Amino acid sequence: MQSLNDLIAASLEAARSAQPIVSLTRLMEKTISQKEWLKQILPEAEEDETLLYLSDELTIYSIKLTPGVLYPPHSHGMPVVIGFYEGCETSLIFEQESGGNLRQIDRIDFDAPCVGHLEKDAIHCITNYGEITSRAIHYYLGDLVSEPRSLWNPDSMEVMPFDNGKYFEYAKPNSI
Numbered sequence: 001m002q003s004l005n006d007l008i009a010a011s012l013e014a015a016r017s018a019q020p021i022v023s024l025t026r027l028m029e030k031t032i033s034q035k036e037w038l039k040q041i042l043p044e045a046e047e048d049e050t051l052l053y054l055s056d057e058l059t060i061y062s063i064k065l066t067p068g069v070l071y072p073p074h075s076h077g078m079p080v081v082i083g084f085y086e087g088c089e090t091s092l093i094f095e096q097e098s099g100g101n102l103r104q105i106d107r108i109d110f111d112a113p114c115v116g117h118l119e120k121d122a123i124h125c126i127t128n129y130g131e132i133t134s135r136a137i138h139y140y141l142g143d144l145v146s147e148p149r150s151l152w153n154p155d156s157m158e159v160m161p162f163d164n165g166k167y168f169e170y171a172k173p174n175s176i
Helices: 004-015 020-032 035-041 164-169
Strands: 049-054 059-065 080-086 088-096 102-111 114-118 123-127 134-140 150-152 159-161
Touching: 004 020, 004 049, 020 035, 020 080, 020 114, 020 134, 035 080, 080 102, 088 134, 102 114
Parallel strands: none
Antiparallel strands: 049 059, 059 134, 080 114, 080 134, 088 102, 088 123, 150 159
16 A cells, blocks of 8 residues: 555455454554554644545544543444554443433553454543544444434533534543
């Protein structure tokens, strides 16, 4: 692979395979092992989230996570493969109880370089407890932009349809 287009083509091929999670994980492991190349082919962006590719079968984002910010609980409605190539990220995993409340059931700490996964029905919030901005490539197995998803207000824990503006509005300092 020599370009972002090559990475996208290889990603689509992996997503269309008989075992897309396995294939995307292998591709991600190879990709993040070439951190400098990856940083060269990714577009320069001020935004924390840069959409690289979108189709019905695969969405690819480049995501930066600033240290000290806790993003609110949310769902994706599809499996996710994440390749961390710089920094660290913590994912707090929740389950929704019968009354609608969220209860934290797990905490997963990712230190680059590594590959992580989230199941289709995962509810999580993310933060960066490190000292540098984390960087990762996210593969969503579907059209993330059109997928009906949920977002929880971190103060009231009221659930609502996912809204990107509210997602960033509800972000607050993490407490370490």
